Amino acid sequence: MLRKNVIFFALLLIVPLMVMAQGYKLPKGEKHQKIRFELINNLIIIPVEINGTELTFILDSGVSKPILFNLSKSDSISINNVTEVTVQGLGGGEPMKALSSKGNIFELGDAKNFSQDLYVVLDRDINFSTSLGIPVHGIMGYDLFRDFIVEVNYASKRIILHNPERYTYRDRRKTQTIPLMVEGRKAYMQATVLMKDTANVPVKLLVDTGSSDALWLFHQPTKGLEVPEKNYEDLLGHGLSGDIFGKRSKINGIRIGDFELNEAKVAFPYRESFKGLDSLSDRNGSVGGELLKRFNMVFDYSRGLITLKKNGNFKEPFQYNLAGIDLQHNGLRYIAESIANGNGVVKSDEQDAFGNVQILLENKTRLSLVPEIVVSGIRAGSPAAEAGLREGDVILAVNGKRVHRYKLQEILKMLNEREGKRIKVLIERYNRDLLFTFVLKKMFDDD
The missing domain is CATH 2.40.70.10 (Acid Proteases)
Incomplete structure (x- = not known):
């Protein structure tokens, strides 16, 4: 029977936590370990192996123990020494059930911790993958920052975990x-x-x-x-x-x-x-x-x-959601595309398929399985709201560009390119295609 405890979480996007420390080590004689990361929506996404299972985590300097919060039906991971806890995070909701696990093996390249504590949040509605556009299974931070001197190079998208005893x-x-x-x-x-x-x-x-x-x-x-x-x-x-x-x-x-x-x-x-x-x-x-x-x-x-x-990002302007639209992945959908010209000849730029191709019809039409992008939220009074867009609308194209060919963050960039830009959004609503147009406005008037 699982023993129940109560634990309080607190974090900016997710959560910091406080528990006894464990230890990461590099092989004897190694000075450092280099890790490539993806930078998505300003977040550092790193590969982590937990008890032999390859996963991806957000690196968060504000979180204590690792938190696992998004396992799909296809994911399989073994965790050790489990007790049941109740957690409270940022946001206005109620506490939720979670599992506390001890003695897990974490590996980031050659950097290893053979006795890592871990929390598993059981609420399947907590899913940051949909808003980032790639699978993200959890968040980790403090233990790495405690055990290494951590060099974060946002320009080259690389982290170096330095042995503190050999760092100069x-x-x-x-x-x-x-x-x-x-x-x-x-x-x-x-x-x-x-x-x-x-x-x-x-x-x-x-x-x-x-x-x-x-x-x-x-x-x-x-x-x-x-x-x-x-x-x-x-x-x-x-x-x-x-x-x-x-x-x-x-x-x-x-x-x-x-x-x-x-x-x-x-x-x-x-x-x-x-x-x-x-x-x-x-x-x-x-x-x-x-x-x-x-x-x-x-x-x-x-x-x-x-x-x-x-670095080279220093002088970039800060980004605002000018359109007032939030997007997320909402599973997959089929799309039909003509790949032949009027004479029935396959166009040269259609030789390579996009997405997971399932069916080719008479060598002229291609059915592809692609991510479905939906409007997950709209800010009241924003250009998108005033134009008539609604939560739940499926985004098909932005300014004539079919969105299934782009990453989620690239689509958001199209929607918020610059003040004064006219945006045309083709959406699907109740099996009807609708086109909306709006102009991106300044968020604040000049003083």
Whole structure:
């Protein structure tokens, strides 16, 4: 019989947790392990092998123990020493059932932990794969950052896990090393936010690579952290206990060390999303992937240091959901495409099939199994909402481009290309094809 406990989770996009530490090691004599990652929606997606099963996880510097939350019917994994627990995450929902497992083998290349604790969330509605466009099975972080000096190169999409005993700091041009405070298995940095209507405000921010957003600030008027007058309500993210809403705006900038980012995107989450946290203590907010990806970084938890260097993303403008549409994968669908010209000859650019081809009809029409992309949410008052788009609409094409040929994040980019852009969206609703047109508007008027 499973023993029941109660555990409280807290995180930005998913959750941090606190339990006894285990240990990762490299083979004797090895200085480091290099790992390639995918950067999707500002999140670091890494390959992980758990008890012999190959999975993919989000690397989150704000989470303590690994959390497994998305296993499909085809996935099979053995976990050890299981007890039942109840967990509470960010969002407005109720606590949920989960499993606590000890003594699992985690492998990231040659980096191995032979006694890793793991949590398994049983709610099948928690599925971040649909919004990222690839299978993602869980989230992990603190144990790796604790046991290695972790170098994250957002530019080359590579992580290097350095043996702390063999790592040497070097004087490198255009880098800066600043304090990193590790408290309760979470890392914090000091920064200064440049508010529009108040003086510059010093802040303590959670460093959260598991958040796809740029900057979250808590509404603390007594500290000078007031929501700017020009703002709008938005869905900020998804937690284990539900959606997280708040006010989105922009501030004059943020300064981290000697680096300054102007016109910074900011969100002020509603406090009810943090009911799983006992206390926010002296924390003023969080810094996430959309801001962090502008640097290549070296995390040194053992010495309490983080080294920053600007990369090619530094001057990129912050991205807003100008259209007001959220998308997600919704399983698969068949599409029929003509692959022959008027004379019945197969066109040269149709020789290679896209997707999982099932049927070829008279060598002229191809049926392909492709991802179905649906509207999962629409912001009230947005251009998409005013044009008449609805939640549940199936997206077929954007500006004449059939979406099944593109990744989910590429489709979102098409929908939010630039202010003033006219967008044409072909959708399917109740077996009818409908075309909607709208213009992307500025989120905030110039001051």
